[in-house]
Amino acid sequence: xxxxxxxxxxxxxxxxxxxxxxxxxxxxxxxxxxxxxxxxxxxxxxxxxxxxxxxxxxxxxxxxxxxxxxxxxxxxxxxxxxxxxxxxxxxxxxxxxxxxxxxxxxxxxxxxxxxxxxxxxxxxxxxxxxxxxxxxxxxxxxxxxxxxxxxxxxxxxxxxxxxxxxxxxxxxxxxxxxxxxxxxxxxxxxxxxxxxxxxxxxxxxxxxxxxxxxxxxxxxxxxxxxxxxxxxxxxxxxxxxxxxxxxxxxxxxxxxxxxxxxxxxxxxxxxxxxxxxxxxxxxxxxxxxxxxxxxxxxxxxxxxxxxxxxxxxxxxxxxxxxxxxxxxxxxxxxxxxxxxxxxxxxxxxxxxxxxxxxxxxxxxxxxxxxxxxxxxxxxxxxxxxxxxxxxxxxxxxxxxxxxxxxxxxxxxxxxxxxxxxxxxxxxxxxxxxxxxxxxxxxxxxxxxxxxxxxxxxxxxxxxxxxxxxxxxxxxxxxxxxxxxxxxxxxxxxxxxxxxxxxxxxxxxxxxxxxxxxxxxxxxxxxxxxxxxxxxxxxxxxxxxxxxxxxxxxxxxxxxxxxxxxxxxxxxx
RNA sequence: UGCCCCUUAGUGUAACGGCAGCACGACUGACUCUGAAUCAGUUAGUCUAGGUUCAAAUCCUAGAGGGGCAACCA
Numbered sequence: 001x002x003x004x005x006x007x008x009x010x011x012x013x014x015x016x017x018x019x020x021x022x023x024x025x026x027x028x029x030x031x032x033x034x035x036x037x038x039x040x041x042x043x044x045x046x047x048x049x050x051x052x053x054x055x056x057x058x059x060x061x062x063x064x065x066x067x068x069x070x071x072x073x074x075x076x077x078x079x080x081x082x083x084x085x086x087x088x089x090x091x092x093x094x095x096x097x098x099x100x101x102x103x104x105x106x107x108x109x110x111x112x113x114x115x116x117x118x119x120x121x122x123x124x125x126x127x128x129x130x131x132x133x134x135x136x137x138x139x140x141x142x143x144x145x146x147x148x149x150x151x152x153x154x155x156x157x158x159x160x161x162x163x164x165x166x167x168x169x170x171x172x173x174x175x176x177x178x179x180x181x182x183x184x185x186x187x188x189x190x191x192x193x194x195x196x197x198x199x200x201x202x203x204x205x206x207x208x209x210x211x212x213x214x215x216x217x218x219x220x221x222x223x224x225x226x227x228x229x230x231x232x233x234x235x236x237x238x239x240x241x242x243x244x245x246x247x248x249x250x251x252x253x254x255x256x257x258x259x260x261x262x263x264x265x266x267x268x269x270x271x272x273x274x275x276x277x278x279x280x281x282x283x284x285x286x287x288x289x290x291x292x293x294x295x296x297x298x299x300x301x302x303x304x305x306x307x308x309x310x311x312x313x314x315x316x317x318x319x320x321x322x323x324x325x326x327x328x329x330x331x332x333x334x335x336x337x338x339x340x341x342x343x344x345x346x347x348x349x350x351x352x353x354x355x356x357x358x359x360x361x362x363x364x365x366x367x368x369x370x371x372x373x374x375x376x377x378x379x380x381x382x383x384x385x386x387x388x389x390x391x392x393x394x395x396x397x398x399x400x401x402x403x404x405x406x407x408x409x410x411x412x413x414x415x416x417x418x419x420x421x422x423x424x425x426x427x428x429x430x431x432x433x434x435x436x437x438x439x440x441x442x443x444x445x446x447x448x449x450x451x452x453x454x455x456x457x458x459x460x461x462x463x464x465x466x467x468x469x470x471x472x473x474x475x476x477x478x479x480x481x482x483x484x485x486x487x488x489x490x491x492x493x494x495x496x497x498x499x500x501x502x503x504x505x506x507x508x509x510x511x512x513x514x515x516x517x518x519x520x521x522x523x524x525x526x527x528x529x530x531x532x533x534x535x536x537x538x539x540x541x542x543x544x545x546x547x548x549x550x551x552x553x554x555x556x557x558x559x560x561x562x563x564x565x566x567x568x569x570x571x572x
Numbered sequence: 573u574g575c576c577c578c579u580u581a582g583u584g585u586a587a588c589g590g591c592a593g594c595a596c597g598a599c600u601g602a603c604u605c606u607g608a609a610u611c612a613g614u615u616a617g618u619c620u621a622g623g624u625u626c627a628a629a630u631c632c633u634a635g636a637g638g639g640g641c642a643a644c645c646a
Contacts (some may be wrong), residue, residue: 153573
């Protein structure tokens with residue numbers, strides 16, 4: 001700490017006022033208070049505990065950034081732990097995708113990769129210990145009966161008839177449960193707490209159930225598996241976690257979390273709950289995302305319209321934008337809904353700094369420049385990124401026939417329309433001023449071609465006589481153009497709240513039928529032939545795009561990650 | 573009908589008993605070889621009612637509104 005390098009950002013320049021103390025979220029407050037009070041020996045140790053039963057989504061990203069970010073900023077450690085206690089739902093594919101996604105977001109958990117299934121032996125021993133002190137018992141009630149005995153929200157439950165079995169009998173039964181002697185569902189091991197508790201989680205919760213299922217890591221070794229409540233806190237404890245951060249729905253489980261740690265007299269992390277992320281125009285539950293995938297409403301977990309990490313990545317989101325977004329949404333216990341434009345803006349901001357600029361015409365309209373010599377072409381210099389001089393320049397070919405955007409021409413243009421119309425002059429970006437002289441239509445009256453003249457004196461985009469044009473439009477030389485498919489995405493749901501449906505109707509009815517628009521005949525500048533997956537490009541005046549994995553050698557496919565802000569579109 | 577949690581501009585958040593700030597959005601305007609970016613400005617808030625206090629978004633009580641909880645899911 002006191003050996004900071006000369007350029008350390010920790011150094012406050014002399015004479016400058018000390019940096020104002022950053023405001024802390026409520027979890028940071030707790031941590032600082034703990035540190036202040038000398039708890040945990042000054043350690044901060046967190047974990048991210050996904051269940052490998054689906055792909056990670058942007059809500060998980062919030063949790064990852066919170067948990068791992070906290071550990072990083074307090075110089076602590078963080079674990080990635082798979083909560084794999086239910087073999088009927090979990091798969092190796094999900095383990096792999098989760099690791100890939102966490103890495104992509106930008107965190108390295110190094111050797112601290114764990115599985116709840118690593119602790120099955122220890123958990124078993126602890127269960128025996130609880131039986132021995134009379135705090136757990138084997139119950140023969142079936143699922144239905146357990147539910148009946150549990151009581152309701154307003155009425156207390158009643159004790160299981162098996163609650164007072166002897167320690168010996170419990171030990172014997174539990175061992176035989178584990179030995180595979182009983183069929184699935186015939187017995188459970190339950191904690192003996194309080195069937196009259198106002199917190200239903202404390203009404204003798206099930207610790208172990210019999211499940212003769214193959215586990216993706218332990219194989220067929222076990223036929224009993226621990227429940228979340230019995231496995232989670234103890235896993236935290238074994239890993240010497242200090243702050244166990246989870247979402248609000250586990251708040252009512254905290255007394256149980258505490259009960260197990262106290263009863264077992266083991267290291268007792270502090271559970272802290274925060275509100276999960278909700279986004280407008282999207283759903284975030286794993287159950288629903290799974291349904292979208294399974295029923296083919298989207299094309300897989302990494303469909304660019306999905307709020308999954310893999311979907312965002314494929315869509316063109318950057319790790320930095322995801323992290324910045326998570327920082328901006330903050331951390332509270334209030335269950336709100338974040339406007340999805342926050343996410344989009346984080347991306348725009350990030351890509352504005354780094355994305356190479358190119359020209360691409362999404363809906364081409366052919367333009368013939370009549371006074372430009374036939375067969376001639378030339379290379380014009382274009383700036384790669386006005387935000388970053390070091391990005392340099394490139395050459396863009398120009399010729400007699402070019403494509404411009406259909407929306408950049410209007411026949412009966414209002415005065416405020418700064419683009420092309422008959423008799424109006426605009427600048428072709430980095431090229432020449434052109435004036436539209438004639439409109440050519442097909443039999444149906446559709447505009448299919450424009451005739452223009454150019455001013456050779458304006459090469460590069462400036463007029464020597466100092467005359468100005470109000471509009472600058474992008475273009476692509478027809479002869480040199482790369483033809484590509486471009487996929488435009490809109491919100492997956494047409495309602496801000498997908499659950500906003502009539503009585504008895506389904507959230508799926510709010511799926512936006514226009515969430516994907518495929519443009520098959522887009523014209524891109526030739527430099528894009530060397531585009532790489534994973535790099536965001538700005539198609540000037542249009543948006544940010546990236547090469548999709550569906551690209552074929554003869555057919556490039558681009559995704560629009562997000563459009564550019566368009567105040568003109570708003571005015572219309 | 574029980575228990576637990578929550579409530580600050582449109583949205584997300586800050587304030588730690590002492591001047592209600594910030595970000596995003598929206599709206600103006602400036603600038604511009606991207607109607608982008610940038611810059612300047614405007615807009616708008618403490619759920620309600622009592623109480624404690626010199627002083628309350630903050631503490632107390634009650635109410636309203638929202639969320640969670642009755643898987644051998646996590």
